[in-house]
Amino acid sequence: MSTENLPLKEIPGSYGLPFFGPIRDRFDFFYKQGQDEFFRARVKKYNSTVFRVNVRPGPFNAKDSKVVVLLDAVSFPVLFDVSKVEKRDVFTGTFMPSTHFTGGYRVCSYLDPSEPKHAILKSFFLSFLSRAHKSLIPTFRSSVGHMFVDLEEELAVKGQAEGAGFNAVSDKMSFDFLFRLFGDGKSSYETSVGGGGNGNLDKWLLFQLAPLVTLGLKWLPNFLEDFVLHTFPLPFWAVKSGYEKVHDAFRDAAAALLDEAAKTMSPVIISKDEATHNLLFLTGFNAYGGMKVLFPALLKYIGAAGEDLHRRLAAEIRAVVKEEGGKVTLAAVNKMSLTKSVAWEVMRIEPPVAYQFGRAKHDITVASHTAAFVIKRGEMICGYQPFATKDPEIFESPEDFVANRFVGEEGEKLIKYVLWSNGREDEDPTAANKQCPAKDMVVLLARMMVVEFFLKYDTFTVESGTLLLGTSVTVKSLTNATW
Structure with a gap:
């Protein structure tokens, strides 16, 4: 957005006193206000969607908790521009977990992108993901079929009153x-991992992301939880055996792929x-971690929308599949405009990745809807995505789940404001940018x-709550398809 006609303003906000300021803001964020109200209160206080504040975790678990926050759809995308922001060691924000969690390596x-290894690794990912698209749909359909069996069996045992945990x-x-x-x-169940693979990854994820979460336990004093989770990093040794078990099984299963990669990537x-x-x-952090948040969010919003939306989705999906001779193909899915819109709307309203970070490579001017601001070289920038993707200047009824929001010519114009993948939805990941290499795969999934x-069921009901990462969903009823 051009800044020529906007007033140039000082960035409002304060970091408070050294040491005590970050702790104050951290307690506001986790315990006094909560995530959304933390930002909402400061937008109101400063009358600005761009301001200064301390973000989690603060001392002593961060290099620097001081950030410039961007909370609107105009300013947020500067975080995608690697000519303006550096993405070195900012994937998890103002702190970085120990490389012990990743075999001693700084992973991609x-x-x-200025680091030579980035282009090599990301090109490898993009090449593999492109080839994997051929087997993605049949592999996923097989896996989901087993999931439905597990879901129905649990619901049959527990009944509608208790429901089945999705x-x-x-x-x-x-x-x-x-x-x-x-x-x-080969299925993970046919390896030494057995049925414990996802459990091992859950612990591995938690120990890396502990400084970013709150347990929400009423009986646990806030100061004690804060000291344990947000002051010092949790040790890798506590999850080492589980990670190594998954790593060894994965290394063996992906041997052919890794051998091929070794031929194309310089071993030096x-x-x-x-x-x-x-x-x-x-696989474990980007893809599994994303699906862990995304799939329950889909069920929550679609389930809560009710039977009218369910009938419309079922009618669209079944009609297209019937036209394709009963086959579910990429071409068939691409014809389902309401289905596509629903997926984008969930990613808009509850993006799988809530934050983006970057450090200004030089003095840059960033525009919001109402003003322009100069961010100095070296300053850390933090974007909270759920505010940017619910910008009322862009979206009507931004807090509401609108299933057909992205349907039709006008709806398609809004797709570029879906920002979950560290890039705009109408852009593509490349070796030179930081957009998620599995962006297209995640949207398709x-x-x-x-x-x-909706090939399996006519309608369903759910109850939802919150978890450390994302939404908890309990399926209360499933009505088998009658088509």
């Missing part, structure tokens, strides 16, 4: 699907071992989850 997510069966399915897709097609720069840890991070649900 923590690399800036998250557990979804996580189990997601891990096995990714293991088969990124490996040699990247060893096979480093490539293995990178591929596992892509979100649509496929909707497709499979």
